[in-house]
Amino acid sequence: MTAETGLAALWLAAALAALQALLGALALRRAMPQATTAIRAVAVVQGALAALAMAALIAAFLDSDMSVALVATNSHSAKPWLYKFAGAWGNHEGSMLLWVTILGLAGAAVARFEHRLAERTLVATLAAQATIALGFYAFLLFASNPFARLNPAPPDGAGLNPLLQDPGLAFHPPTLYAGYVGLSVAFSFAVGALVTRDVGPAFARAMRPWVLGAWIFLTLGITAGSYWAYYELGWGGWWFWDPVENASLMPWLAATALLHSVTVLATRDGLRAWTVMLAVVAFSMSMIGTFLVRSGILTSVHAFAVDPRRGSFILVLLLLYIGGALALFGARVGTVRQGKLFEPFSREGSLVANNLLLTVILGIVLIGTFYPIVAGAFDVQLSVGPPFFDSTAGPIALLLVAVMAVGPLLRWRRDEAEAVIQRLFPAIAATLAAGVGVFLLAGPIGVLPLAGVALAAGLAVASVAPLARRNLRRAPLQLWGMVIAHLGIAVSLAGMAISTAYTQETLLAVGVGDPARVAGYTVRLEGVRPLVSDNWTAIEGRLSVTDGDGQSFVLRPQVRYFTTPVTTTNESAIATMWNGQLYTVLGALGDDGRWQLRLWWKPFVTLIWLGGALIALGGALSLLGHQWRLWRTKQRAEAFT
Amino acid sequence: MKSGRMKRWLPLGIFALIVAVVAWGLWRPADRTVRSALVGRALPDFTLPAIAPGKPGLSSADFRQGKPRLLNVFASWCVPCIAEAPQLMTLKAAGIPIDAIAIKDTPGDIAAFLRRNGDPYARIGADAHSRVQLALGSSGVPETFVVDGTGVIRAQHVGDIRPEDVPELMQALAAAQ
Secondary structure (H helix, E strand, C coil): CHHHHHHHHHHHHHHHHHHHHHHHHHHHCCCCCCHHHHHHHHHHHHHHHHHHHHHHHHHHHHCCCCCEHHHHHHCCCCCCHHHHHHHCCCCHHHHHHHHHHHHHHHHHHHHHHCCCCCHHHHHHHHHHHHHHHHHHHHHHHHHCCCCCECCCCCCCCCCCCHHHCCCHHHHHHHHHHHHHHHHHHHHHHHHHHHHHCCCCHHHHHHHHHHHHHHHHHHHHHHHHHHHHHHHHCCCCCCCCCCHHHHHHHHHHHHHHHHHHHHHHHHHHCCCHHHHHHHHHHHHHHHHHHHHHHHHCCCCCCCHHHCCHHHHHHHHHHHHHHHHHHHHHHHHHHHHCCCCCCCCCCCHHHHHHHHHHHHHHHHHHHHHHHHHHHHHHHCCCCCCCCHHHHHHHHHHHHHHHHHHHHHHHHCCCCCCCHHHHHHHHHHHHHHHHHHHHHHHHHHCCCCHHHHHHHHHHHHHHHHHHHHHCCCCCCCCCHHHHHHHHHHHHHHHHHHHHHHHHHHCEEEEEEECCCCEEEECCEEEEEEEEEEEECCCEEEEEEEEEEECCCCCEEEECCEEEEECCCCEEEEECEEEEECCEEEEEEEEEECCCCCEEEEEEEEECCHHHHHHHHHHHHHHHHHHHHHHHHHHHHHHHHHHHC | CHHHHHHHCHHHHHHHHHHHHHHHHHHCCCCCCCCCCCCCCECCCCEECECCCCCCCEEHHHHCCCCCEEEEEECCCCHHHHHHHHHHHHHHHCCCCEEEEEECCCHHHHHHHHHHHCCCCCEEEEECCCHHHHHHCCCCCCEEEEECCCCEEEEEEECCCCHHHHHHHHHHHHHCC
16 A cells, blocks of 8 residues: 555646646736645645655565565665665665655745745746656656556565665765755746846845755765765775766756855845856756766666666656756846946956856866767767866866965955955965975875865965954854855865875785784784674674784774675775774685785875865855844844834 | 857757767667677687586687687576576577686586576586686676687677577677688
8 A cells, every 4th residue: 555655646746746837827927816825835735745655665665565666676674674764765766756755845845935035936936846846757657656566576675786785875865865956946946037037136045045955965965975985885985986976066066156156146236147047057967967877878887778768758858947947048038137247356256266167167077977978979988087087177176276265355346456465375375385395294296186285275274264353253154154164175175185195005915814014004814704694694804903103903894795686795994093094995815815905094084074064064054144144134123113 | 249149048059969969879879898808819828627517627729629619608696697598508409519617606506507507518617716707808797709710709799698699699600610
């Protein structure tokens, strides 16, 4: 029954989405005055029904109901409950259901909580949101039904991909999707405002918290995903420029640009058309990313893994939604009044530079991600990897960091170069000191890492400079938010640059008792022992590690053998020190009775994710600050009347 | 003024370009199979011990006897290998000599595999650590090589042999005569 409940909820949600779009059209034509009130209620119920469908799928996974095809192919009764729960979205159909659930919930949240947007624009926004949802409901119901039954039901399931059997699966996809799909709100706002010709500061102020909210989740999702890949894949890397990662990075880049341009529009009434464009682009990147991942066009190793029907379905949806929005943009942007102008050398100017640079990086990632498909059309097989992205996006990202250091110290509208240089003096000094210091102390490293360390130091100093000579208690929360987010970038950049430049790696075969050395640590394999769990067996190595001061501790990397499906994974064991991580991976047993052992010393690598968390925290503070001010203004207005 | 009008349609243009590229990639999926660099070159030298009772091991010299043979890289633990077993039996019935390299296997498992799925092989060599497999440029199981009578690899089939692949292999064998 659970599966049928879910399916029924999904059909009902789809029907309500159709109704919602229809009500929107009626209200906009002023054909039906009640439609304006009704559309909010419909949007809320539609979101609730989507959530019910998701809950039904989770229930089927928790029950190990093997008569549901999706459960049978992706779960196993012997799996720990957390992976049964999270396994609900660890597959194509389930993750698409999660996707539309978040789309529905985002629409419901707008219907329930958005009171600042002009009524007609809100109606148009909800209609746009419903139209997007309708297409993806159709995709689920006709091409990816998560509730299909199997008759007869198999005695047990085929299991979950062991790489996904990690607590990370429970948090990473929902967080990432909340950001990914949360951007749909910005998209719908932009479409709504284009329809009602309502692009202006009020519209930007209404849109800002939604963008900020989605961006926070996206930042957390990417950060968590990066750490998950780092410890789970056993390669010791934190970013692989893999198409799936790029699919999450591109919306983040667009959303980051949008976050800054929406501020210009909200406070200075500038960048009107550009902000609308970015709002469309950000969610378009989410949809394109979903297409890239879901169609298997890029990630598959074997050509037959591509499911052209599903890919074509999503492609048609992209054509309708992105094409439609861009066509609307082309047709209506002429009616968007020119915003206020400003001098190039001003806060606005630096935000424009920020937007341009982010857009260029976005373009580079987009080209790098799509190039293999273009080349494939000419029968050339290639993949685009770190050498391309590092050398193209890297320098531009560093330029962006420089702009980020300067921007917040500029005044709105216009500023004087001399005054700015004075304000920037500590940051410039920090940059030079860090650069020269690293070069002298640690010897020559690559140009990019050296520039990275130096700029990270400069940015760290520059990012707290706006707080200088201010009463910290009275500094608005939004300012703290910006300071902490920018500081987070500096922290993250320092981690990337230092760990890239100074990582030490050894791969060796060791017998029991043999010492291995990496970066001042002596690692000794003391023994191996077999382990058994619900759905895997493992060989666990016992490594005793002694540091330079004679302190010792134990690390236990494992090689896990999963039975359903048959797979081997390497579970790394990581020791976190204040100045970096010791990363150990146990490999295969050789003919001569010695074990492969891979050791890495990754100095300050943890800063990368700490920085990510700071960036998200900054976003959260900024969101809180804006909401707090809104609430205070309302309170005062009420007290006044 | 004119350029301004052009500019506003630029995003749509870029998007149309992306869609065109992707549609092309979707409907004409690129062949991403990993091919061995050794196709057209001689087999690397190897000698592998026997693994199945009453069946000799395999060495590269066995392929220089003047007649083309198939070299099947398989394993008892490999599911697609079960799927291709009937096709190998068909090829054997057509009089084609087939040798095999068993990857990371044990005599017991091999015997059970052959009992269950049929035995199309003339010789089976045991490659316990995939060394010969790697030397052949084979990236997985199953894979099948067409080797001519002088020990030169003439063709490679990656993945299980489906019924529709059989004529293609027969052609490659005929061409290797």
